Amino acid sequence: MTRAGKAKLMTGLGRFYTVLVYIFLFLPISVIVVNSMNATTSKPYLSWKGFTLSWYVKLWSNTELLSSFGNTMIIAIVSTLVSTAIGTLAAVGLYRYRFRGKDLINGLLYIPVVIPEIVFGISLLSMFARMSIPRGMFTLILAHISFSVPFVVFNVRACLTNYDISVEEASMDLGANRVKTFFNVTFPMLMPGITGGALLAFTLSIDDVIISYFVNGQTKTYPLKVMESIKSGVSPDVNALSTLILLGTILFVILTQTNVLKKLVRKK
Amino acid sequence: MKKSEHEWKSNGLPALVTVGPVAVILVFLVVLPLMYVAVMSFCSIDSYYNVVYKFTLKNYAQLADPDYIHIYLQSILIALLTTVICVLVAYPFAYLIARTKSRNKNLLYMLVIIPFWTNSLIRIYGWRTFLGTNGWLNNALIKLHIISEPLDMLFNRGTTVLGMVYCLIPFMVLPLYSSFEKLDVNLLEASADLGATKLKTLKEIIIPLTADGIFSGGIMIFIPCLGYFFVSDILGGGNADVIGNLIERQFQSGNNWPLGSALSIILIIITLLLVKAYQKIGGSMESLAL
Incomplete structure (x- = not known):
């Protein structure tokens, strides 16, 4: 075989392999999307009974499912806001100041990252039970903050290490105090790290199963609702909601990636 | 403490304001709960399954049960297989999408992440629907007259490993993607110019330079595998339990929290040992979280 022929064969093989992996990644997603349009009405909702979009309508009367999704959104938004604020402050403080116990805190931040979620979940459950804190929305939010805060710290810190600290000093030399310097100089420069950390915190929160499973009490989140429905067969309206969420996130990515949003904002 | 240029000595207040909140969270929601689990693993239970603070080593003795x-x-085998398969699948894949000259490179990257924005349980359940006796694969094989009776593919170690690989493969693809992106093309050309074969370049240059990604991905895959009880529940059907299933049972239906705590201590020890080993071979902790 000629060298060019060989190279062509290699790219062909490479393409084939890449496509195979993408099929693997998207196969279960396509099952979800197809089953959301299945006309079957009997458990476990597996055999194909024809095409319908009725589940997308029925979905809006499934109050339990909708409220679980509402809970997930509340928990994700609150825990993301809190952990982003706390994590950003901590990253700046850990980078900036020398104080006792700094190495300890740096080390402790890795625990939520590496520890198996189930151990984290049962440890929080045990402590909430021991301290008689009723489990529900409040404990869910606390738990989500605690597992997402390190990711915000690390993301912001990565941003800090390649930025020029002298700008801050200049700001202080020109008479701005620490608080003013933080909000007018440090904060805008850290924005990429902050948004990256916040996005990660949000993603971790909406998909969390294991930790939520132990600290939820009677409050159902969307993943826990799915877990419950798996026992009796996932009904097509759950698939329909998942499809809508997927479409929503894809739309979000397209808008942010292509800067359409920025253009829209600018026009206003 | 080592001194760096960007560090200012704190007079207390600024450090307290910035780092205080995170310290409170770490102490009350991470350290104390874990310490309580350690204490509980030495506690007994009364006949109503309440935890009583009476010292015992019974829970640890129970860990040696042959069934456990x-x-x-089995858990370690599943985690090991999952990690190896993730490396083998992700390595060439990450190489191909990181070094493609296609204009759609960003799209290819996003296509890896998008599936993981759908709830992981429902995606795992999607595999069950696909592989079930009445699932897509069996129906297709019957239609094509390759088989006459549906195959029983579900509920074994293999399907559990499949589910684990599916859930965890991004942790291998993403770090490898960034290592391959950083890889200097000149090095590869130099190696070829100096007469190295492709295989030798791979062994001597590419793999050592991307080893960091393999190790950090490996840690982030192996450890969760031991705990992901929902994957073995949905796809293993009780035939491929992992340590996570044992712990989950003691904290839910079994209701023996001290025994569940002792089982958790095993997971903590395995985690610590693996992280130590990872640091020893030069892995940086930072790359685990980014």
Whole structure:
């Protein structure tokens, strides 16, 4: 075989392999999307009974499912806001100041990252039970903050290490105090790290199963609702909601990636 | 403490304001709960399954139960297979999408992440629907007259490994993607110019330079595998339990929290040992979280 022929064969093989992996990644997603349009009405909702979009309508009367999704959104938004604020402050403080116990805190931040979620979940459950804190929305939010805060710290810190600290000093030399310097100089420069950390915190929160499973009490989140429905067969309206969420996130990515949003904002 | 240029000595207040909140969270929601689990693993239970603070080593003695040992080994086997398969699948894949000259490179990257924005349980359930006796694959094979009776593919170690690989493969693809992106093309050309074969370049240059990604991905895959009880529940059907299933049972239906705590201590020890080993071979902790 000629060298060019060989190279062509290699790219062909490479393409084939890449496509195979993408099929693997998207196969279960396509099952979800197809089953959301299945006309079957009997458990476990597996055999194909024809095409319908009725589940997308029925979905809006499934109050339990909708409220679980509402809970997930509340928990994700609150825990993301809190952990982003706390994590950003901590990253700046850990980078900036020398104080006792700094190495300890740096080390402790890795625990939520590496520890198996189930151990984290049962440890929080045990402590909430021991301290008689009723489990529900409040404990869910606390738990989500605690597992997402390190990711915000690390993301912001990565941003800090390649930025020029002298700008801050200049700001202080020109008479701005620490608080003013933080909000007018440090904060805008850290924005990429902050948004990256916040996005990660949000993603971790909406998909969390294991930790939520132990600290939820009677409050159902969307993943826990799915877990419950798996026992009796996932009904097509759950698939329909998942499809809508997927479409929503894809739309979000397209808008942010292509800067359409920025253009829209600018026009206003 | 080492001094760096960007560090200012704190007079207390600024450090307290910035780092105080995170310290409170770490102490009350991470350290104290874990310490309590350690204490509980030495506690007894009364006849109503309440935790009583009476010292015992019974929970640890129970860990040596042959049925449990079988599950530890099975769990480690599943985690090991998952990690190896993730490396083998992700390595060439990450190489191809990181070094493509296609204009759609960003799209290819996003296509890896998008599936993971759908709830992981429902995606795992999607595999069950696909592989079930009445699932897409069996129906297709019957239609094509390759088989006449549906195959029983579900509920074994293999399907559990499949589910684990599916859930965890991004942790291998993403770090490898960034290592391959950083890889200097000149090095590869130099190696070829100096007469190295492709295989030798791979062994001597590409793999050592991307080893960091393999190790950090490996840690972030192996450890969760031991705990992901929902994957073995949905796709293993009780035939491929991992340590996570044992712990989950003691904290839910079994209701023996001290025994569940002792089982958790095993997971903590395995985690610590692996992280230590990872640091020893030069892995940086930072790359685990980014």
